[in-house]
Amino acid sequence: MKVAVTGATGFVGSRLVPCLVEAGHSVLVLSRSPHKAQTLFAPQGAAVTVVGYQPTQAGDWQQSLGGCGGVINLAGDPIADSRWTTAKKQQILQSRLLGTQRLVEAIAQASPPPPVLVSASAIGFYGSSETATFHETSASGSDFLAEVCRGWEQAAEAATAQGIRVALVRIGIVVGPGGGAIEKMLLPFRLFGGGPLGTGQQWFSWIHRDDLVQLLMRALTDDQWEGVYNGTAPNPVRMQELCEVLGRVIRRPSWLPVPEFALELLLGEGAQVVLQGQQVLPTRTLSTGFEFQYPQLEQALGQFLQP
Structure with a gap:
């Protein structure tokens, strides 16, 4: 079937699109950077x-969804x-809220409309906690990111009023080759200063990332998938264990901690993404x-990291 994908040039989308093609689908990429997308996906050809x-703006692009299967x-x-300046926080919120609203509008206007929307959340x-365990039925937190996710999901769920099946995938921290959080942590480890x-x-x-891609594809093609699903591996770890595993995999020490104040100086309020967890x-x-x-x-990191 024909599948429309937004965010296709990102860390997850750039792997998802080739996998969709390998599975026999054609892909409509909606991109703010069409030249970049065309270059990236040139190997997939026609x-x-x-x-x-422009994801937050209505436009002619909305007419392109007609006939898509998802x-x-x-x-x-x-x-x-x-850093999370006021402007940055507004970009984080509006890119998800308005972007999803415009996409749902396009789905409603399409002829025929795509029957399924798989929408990312996080x-x-x-919210964050060092003691609680969260499942798909757990309540939402009260911080800024929780607010963003609630609005993001509500915007996607509006498609159900049009008879569209909606699957929401709350994505954890994605690991894989060439990007993501692990890529940012590698340099200090390789210089024997990680922790x-x-x-x-x-x-x-x-x-x-490969598991997440398969999960998204399953949500797309399996009519039983509807509502919220956590896109996280079944074995979360504490940051200390993550660093010990990372050190073992690349054969580097993992004893030098990065102090909280250093991250707060760099990222401001955004430091909570790495200083707090769930x-x-x-x-x-x-x-x-x-x-x-x-x-x-350790198995996941070993798949793409070399000593």
Whole structure:
């Protein structure tokens, strides 16, 4: 079938699109950077069509969804790449809220409309805790990221009024080759200066990118998938353990902690993304019979990291 994908040039989307093509689908990429997308997906040839768009604005791009068999929505401004100024927080919120609203409008206007929307959310929905365990039925937190996720999900769920099946995937910290949080941690480790961020006791709920891609594809094609699913591996770890595993995999020490104040100077309020965490389990995801290829962190990191 023809699948529309937003956020396709990001860390997850850039792997998802080739996998969709390999599975026999054609892909409509909606991108703010069409030239970048065309270059990135050139190896997929005619199976990928790129349409330029501004995700928070209505436009001609909305007419392109007609005849699509499904939509996967991954678009959103990066969360942990800079300080959370007032303007940055507004970008984080509006890129997800308005972007999803415009996408749902396009789905409603399409002829015929795509029957399914798989929309990303994040485990930030739950807030942070060093002691609690969160499942898909757990209540939302009260901080900024929880607010963002609630609005993001509500915008996607509005498609159900049009008879669209909506699956929401609350994504954890994605690990894989060439990007993500692990890539940012590698340099100090390789220079023999790596270690835990902050106290080391915060939870790190993660998922290998390949598992997340398969989960998104399952949500797209399985009519039984509807509602919320946690996109996290079944074995979260604390930051201290993450750093010990990372050190073992690349054969480097992991004893030098990064103090909280250093991250707060760099990222401001955004430092909470790495200084605070949550233990999230994919309870409902596992109940569907979904099998993780990389359920253990050391196995996941070893797949793409070399000593």
